Amino acid sequence: YSLQQLQKMKMELTRFMMAYEFALDQITTKIENLSQEFHYTHEYNPIEHVNSRLKSPESIFQKVLKRNLPLTLPAIEKNITDIAGVRIICSFQSDIYALKGMLERQEDVRIVEVKDYFKQPKSNGYQSLHLLLEVPVHMSSTSKKIIVEVQIRTIAMDFWASLEHKIYYKYNQAVPDRLRSELKEAADSASALDRKMEKLHLEMKEIKKTEREEEHPLELM
Numbered sequence: 001y002s003l004q005q006l007q008k009m010k011m012e013l014t015r016f017m018m019a020y021e022f023a024l025d026q027i028t029t030k031i032e033n034l035s036q037e038f039h040y041t042h043e044y045n046p047i048e049h050v051n052s053r054l055k056s057p058e059s060i061f062q063k064v065l066k067r068n069l070p071l072t073l074p075a076i077e078k079n080i081t082d083i084a085g086v087r088i089i090c091s092f093q094s095d096i097y098a099l100k101g102m103l104e105r106q107e108d109v110r111i112v113e114v115k116d117y118f119k120q121p122k123s124n125g126y127q128s129l130h131l132l133l134e135v136p137v138h139m140s141s142t143s144k145k146i147i148v149e150v151q152i153r154t155i156a157m158d159f160w161a162s163l164e165h166k167i168y169y170k171y172n173q174a175v176p177d178r179l180r181s182e183l184k185e186a187a188d189s190a191s192a193l194d195r196k197m198e199k200l201h202l203e204m205k206e207i208k209k210t211e212r213e214e215e216h217p218l219e220l221m
């Protein structure tokens with residue numbers, strides 16, 4: 001390649017990555033706004049925390065090689081759906097679905113794929129809700145639809161997944177059987193804890209509702 005060609009490629013790649021950065025900003029702002037509104041109406045915060053990251057060009061390149069894809073921007077755009085990624089950690093499973101509903105109702109967001117690992121947990125015990133969202137990004141001379149991957153988990157499942165991820169990479173994906181079954185047990189315990197916490201949370205909501213009805217009976221008529 002000539003220096004000029006390389007400079008042109010660099011500019012194209014920067015512009016390509018910029019669109020993902022803008023899409024990520026849009027989605028994180030939306031999530032922040034929805035969270036604040038939810039906090040106002042429900043008197044508690046459904047979101048514990050939010051992390052977002054842009055995949056580095058090196059990691060994108062590794063995924064392209066691993067999947068034997070052509071090294072072109074259109075092929076990357078079509079096949080690598082986690083260039084822009086957001087992870088949302090909620091306290092309760094019901095909040096995860098409430099958040100999904102709120103995102104679905106956003107006019108400029110389209111949910112293009114849903115992977116519900118709560119309904120169908122992975123064999124290792126992994127549970128999470130994965131959404132691929134499509135948002136329009138307007139740049140000076142073009143408008144593009146960009147995919148953002150959103151993973152929504154509970155605190156307990158996030159705790160489990162971060163350790164499992166480390167173990168998986170430590171053993172280069174060949175986790176010994178004993179560890180694998182202990183991890184599965186830990187995932188089941190995390191899931192049981194989630195169900196217990198959800199039940200307590202519902203009971204708490206009922207108590208608060210009854211208290212309000214007793215304090216202000218006329219308001220509810």
Ligand code: 0O2
Nearest residue numbers: 081082115122124126130151160161162163164165166168
């Ligand atoms: P990393 O290092 O977190 O980026 P794809 O994203 O299309 O390549 P797949 O499996 O079709 O892969 O997508 P899926 O199921 O939506 O999973 C994508 C991401 O979810 C993973 O990204 C992980 O972040 C997370 N994930 C999925 N399964 C597991 C699991 O069993 N354990 C843990 N800890 N995390 C999981 P990457 O690129 O694999 O990894």
